[in-house]
Amino acid sequence: MNMLKIRKVVATVVLAVGTFSFVGCAAKTNTTPGSDSKGVKKESQVKSKDNSIKHATKFNVEYLDNGVKLVTDGADRKLLLVPKEGKKPEGYDDIPVIKTPIDNALLCSSIHTSLIRPLDVFDSVGGVTTYDVDKGHIDEINERMKKGSITYVGKNTALDYELIKAKKPEVAFIISTDVAKLGAKFEELGIPYVVESSSLESHPLGRMEWIKFMSLFYNKEAEADKYLQKAEDTVKRVSEKTKGKDKPVVTAGVIHDGKFSIRLGGSYQSKMYDIAGGDYTFKDFESDKTGASSITFEEFYAKSTNADIYVFEGMGKSRPETIKEFVNQAPIIENMKSIQNGELWSSQPWWSQSVDKLDEIIEDLAAIFYPEEFKGHEVRHYYKVAK
Template sequence: MKKKRFLALMLVFTLLAATFTMGGCGTGNTTSQTNSESSYDGQLVFDHAMELQYAKLFSVEYYKGGYKLLTITNRDEDTAIVAKQSKILLVPEGMSTPSGLDADTLVLKTPVTNLLVSSTPVTSLMNASNCLSNISQVTYDKDSWYIDGVKKAFDDGKLTYVGDYKAPDYETIIAGAPTLAIYSTMLTGKPDVAEKLKELGINYILDQSTYEENPLGRVEWAKFYAALCNEEDAATTMYNTQAAYVDTLSKAEKTGKSVAVFYITSKGKLYVRNAGDYLTQMVNMAGGEYIFSDLNTDKTGTQEMNIESFYEKAKDADYVIYIWSLGGKPSTLSDFTGYNSVLSDMKAVKDGNVWCTTPDFFQIADTIGSMINDINLMLNADANTTELTYLKKLQ
């Protein structure tokens, strides 16, 4: 009898607990929140914009109900490839598409998955923002990658190589049916590929991070891609970590040491980074002084220069940063000076201050702050320091 009474009481408590759970505060708030969001279904009511520190070429606007509007300002306007602005409206699950949108606004459901990404820096930003699983196709094969997460994704069958961006395998792309393709601005040099993508109905955008004036602006593009994947918090955390390096260095005194940044091709052509390039800005932010500070101050990229003109300007540079992945690939200081005899007379060579970038230097954009810190460490290193995370001394 006592046992039955005990079981009856337990049943009552269980029912009361269930009633409280179903009608209590937790469920009530969830229902209220759902009703609040659904009240904005099909409407664009502005809430706030993403805060950006350095990036100028994209914006993310948040609307009530979970809608997001992503806008890219394309620096190289080429109507055959891409319009001046690219807009993507992200519609959350369970919500309908608002009416009255611009005809050229691309509408996608979030989170955006099954992406084709034809840019190693973009992939690195997404990898660092918990978005790698949203990528299914890339235009670089497994052997081209230095990012461990990407190589593992290949091994796990989660990434498919669709051929070089200049001549992709369209049948493989179609079979994968990507939701969106993300290309670097190099696509502007291959209008036939862009035209074919349009013909096949593959929506694409052009990453503009390389046009950002501040190196950290490149890193901040992680927030754009994170918005596609609903991973904004992860991207912000990563960005803040990289920005902290630069913030710390901005409070330190300049080293007063000059740096030459260049590479020499297998055919003997020498290329120097323009003064307006992000890499030369990284040198200055690290506390150094770029030796070619007056060379094309309004341009990024490189400038070909004959060896005599180069030597005349760079002979007294305190340090050399040689771009290993773009030119010849010296393993020793002897290999380096073997490119041209005049290099042996450079101050940096005589002082043993010739450093090479690591192979992954231009593949990853999510560690630019750390790279700047490495340049500062190089400028302050003693003779016994021969290797940093992204720089290695030639001996």
């Protein structure tokens, strides 16, 4: 075979291999919303993911073209946030659309009222549930409820759906545990709903980052980022100040239905005690899970008897005025070190409505744990229970 024929054979083989490789790669191309069957990008494709979300794991956002955002909420549901003057992009036919910024929201948890506080969008709230002026601790909500611009539509267990329908909310924010009982009803009424799951986060700053989640619906990400950076700086400062110190042993629990309810080792509260420089007695109790669990009085006492500090994180209105009153509920705790030394600290009534202030709460805890290191710091979110 002469040299010319050899070159022709080689060229033919190279061309064939290259064609095979191209076809093989094309066959493996994954199509996504916004792509046609060949994987070719259409007008609105993912441009970028939000890399500013550092700690939250229960939501996500991807930025598309033309100001459109593809959001994954706390129930792993996809939502398209489209500017009011914009249109829904092609390729996302099965994904619900919410026009932004929203002007008429229904908040189905008092948690949501604190998550929107840094955004200053209270005028967008048309209705609330499980919140009334008597137990509410957010002035901006209370004032609007008194004036009538925010309507109370009932408890989540007995909502006034006729009233909700008449208020015509653009979106209803619900928590993850209410999806089963509220989600289907809102769908029936034609009201888009969004699931907020900040309580399932394992890091307090992750829970605070749900401020960013709420900001997506108002196009106020810049405001949220600035606020969250301040919180990050506070937590970093506290961590540096308590680093290398001898950690006080800290216990926490509330009495409920004849047992103690404690925060699990994987909860954001457990992480708060750790960041503040405390050694939480239940840090190894189901450390891979968030939320709370119930244990017997005897189990709580055995684990907490030598704790230096007792933190009572009460919900609602019920809080101890004296240590004696608290001990009467569970006499077994009377001889605990923290009780004997008068180191029982209770959360203030507004504590549960201060998700946007977890950085302040961490600093309060650090001041309780290390009073000598935080001289001059005024503890705001807790009070020392009188003997």
